[in-house]
Amino acid sequence: MPATIVVEGMDINPQELNEAVWTTALGEGGNNQRNTPAGSRTAISPAKSFMKQITAAFRLPTLPKDQIKIIVRPKGGLNVSKADIIHLAQALAMAAALTEQQTGEDTVCPNKVSAYIAAPDGTCKGVIRNIDPSLDDGSLKRMIVSPRNPKALEVRRIKNTHVVVILFDGMRVPNTVMCGAALVPCFLYKRQVDVCYECGHVGHRADVCASSAEEKNKGHGCGKAKSSESEEGVHQCTPKFEACGGPHITGDRTCRHRYHIPYIARRRRRRRRQFLHASALELEGALLLQATARLTETWEHQRIENAKRATWADTVKGSGGESSTGKKSATAKKTRGEAQSEQVNDPRIQSLEAENQQLRRELAELKEALNSIREQFSHHDEGKLQALGPLAGKPKRKAPYPETVSETDNEDEMAESSEDTATAAAPPARSKGIGRLASIEKTLGRMMAMLSGMETRLTQLERPKVQAISRLTSSTVPKQANPNPDGGAKGQLDNLQKRFVATKFLSRGTAQLRTEEERAEESLS
Structure with a gap:
């Protein structure tokens, strides 16, 4: 048998409970705070906890579940923030013509006050526009709050306008709403910023403005004081919106900042930022893990390759020794030898x-x-010079022969000095022949140096074969097998082909030298 709890109250019959005058409380006034351990990550810092305590001290106490909050906006210029709370409650009771016993639990405010039920937690508001003002709230509620709109809870028109506010369960406003048989677009409700047209400030309206006469004497657009009563009609100012600072009057309908950002939009933006931040952190972590895996794989591969290589100590030990990094089997040695x-x-x-x-x-x-060829040139030059002998007179000066090109500065100086000496005692034909002989001599020297380099390179190419044969015959510890046995032979073949082409070039150069020799002999003769 379930336990029965008896509380103080007034007994009512089932008929009174089912009457239409009752309004169901759709949610609790506040959420219960969860106790969080001090050492956990979600523990509130002392500064935030202190600020929350100050904020909670200015809030009204949480209402019980069986009570409904009613918001009252008095008219006639009453400043509620400066009025006495007790006198205000008595004035509201007197305006409602209720006794103290009747106002002990309920507060009714008829006549000159417009009251509405505050939206409970976990709900959001949407608006539909272009609705006929002839439809009253009861008709709109019957058409909208129906099974075709399962999330709709309440409907209310904004004064006598064409705009209707709909209360939805949950934190999402649908794109469309079924109003009877019509499909009407629905938008998120945005509350306008309260603008006072008496003092020009935001946050309150003109019917409750408690500003002084000096504040009310200021211009509504610029917020500056008017000079005198006579100039009041011709007062000119540059408009400036106090909320956004734009060049228009405060509360202009064209300004998008005249609306408060709804809580749903703020929460959606906050969650989107958190999601993007978490995605960026997750992507960065994944990239870091991939880079770490690649580095680990590279280090492991290098370690294995270093372990396979034979160390200097293993080579010194000879065929009887074993590797310190890895034991090499006889099968591997036989394979490398083959x-x-x-x-x-x-x-x-x-x-x-x-x-x-x-x-x-x-x-x-x-x-x-x-x-x-070099010997013939040397003997021929000496014979020609002795046969010609010294000549009287000084020959005409001519520019150097264009075909004579020196490799270095020293060779240029030597060529110039030799040409000056030769031209001082020889005719122009003889000077041309001597210049050509000097250039041929230099070309022969370069060809001899190239031939000596080729001979050295051929000796180096034969050296690997001799070393391989000596290693096989001496039965020493073989080194690692070449992963590409044909690579060395192919490289040697390419080098020999290049040298063969160079030899052909030298042969053509020799033929050209012989032709130059014949031309020089003809010029000397």
């Missing part, structure tokens, strides 16, 4: 060796030919 032997016995390597030997022979022949 790979090196196959690389040495490859027919392509043998063909490259044959081409290398042939190139060596061609280089030797080119060197001999160049040496013989």
Whole structure:
């Protein structure tokens, strides 16, 4: 049997309970505060807690569940904030013609006061426009508060306008509302900023304005005092909205700042900012995890590669030693040995060796030919100079031969000095021949230096083969197998092809030198 609790009150019958004069309380006056541990993350800081205490001290106490809040807006210039609360309550009771017993629990304010029921928590307001003023609130409520609009709770018209306010359950206003059989667009309700047309300030209206005469004498647009009564009619000012600072009068209908931002919009914006911030943090964390994973994988790969390499200590130990970083099996050694032997016995390597030997022979022949040409030029120049002898008179000065190009500053100075000496004692034809011989001599020197470099490079190309054969014959610890055995042979083949092209270039250069030699002999003769 359930427990029965007896409380003080007045007994009523079921008929009185079901009468239409009762209004159902749609929600509690306030939410119960949850006790939060002091050490948790959601604990309120001392500063915020102090501010909440101050704010709560100025609020009215929470009403019981069985009572309804009624908001009263008196008219006639009464400043409610400065009036005595007790006298105000007595005045309201006297205006309603109620006794003290009747006003002990309820407060009724008829006649010159407009009262409305405050919206409970967890609700929002929407507006529909262009509604016929001939429809009263009862008809609108029957057409809107129906099963076709399950979220609609209450309907109220704003004075005698075409705008109707609808109260919805929840924190979302639908886009459309069914008003009878008509589908009417619905918008979020925005409360206008109260503007006083007596003093020009915002926050209250002219019917409750308690400002002084000086404040009321100020211009409504600019907020500046008027100079005198005679100039009141010709007072000119630059309008400025006190709420937004725009160049229009306070409360202008074209200003979008004349409305308060609804709580639903503020909450939606706050949640959107929180969601974007959380998404950015989540994305940043995911990118950081990916970067960490890539770095870890790279470090692990480098560690494995370093572990596979043979250290200097392992090489010193010889074939009987074991690696300190990893124990290498006999199968791996045998595989590396076979790979090196196959690389040495490859027919392509043998063909490259044959081409290398042939190139060596061609280089030797080119060197001999160049040496013989150099000797012939030297003997021929001495014979021609002795046959010509000194000439009387000073020849005409001419510009240097354009084909003579020096490599460095020292060579330019030597060429100029030699040309000056030769032209001082020789005719113009002889000076041209000597200049050409000097240029041919320089070209021969460069070709000899190139040939010596090619010979050194060929020796370096043969060195890996000798080292591989010596490692196989001495039975030392083999190094790691080449992951691409054909890579070395291919590189050697490319190098030899380049050297072969260079040799052809030298052969063409030798032919050109011989042609220049013949031209020089003809000019000297």
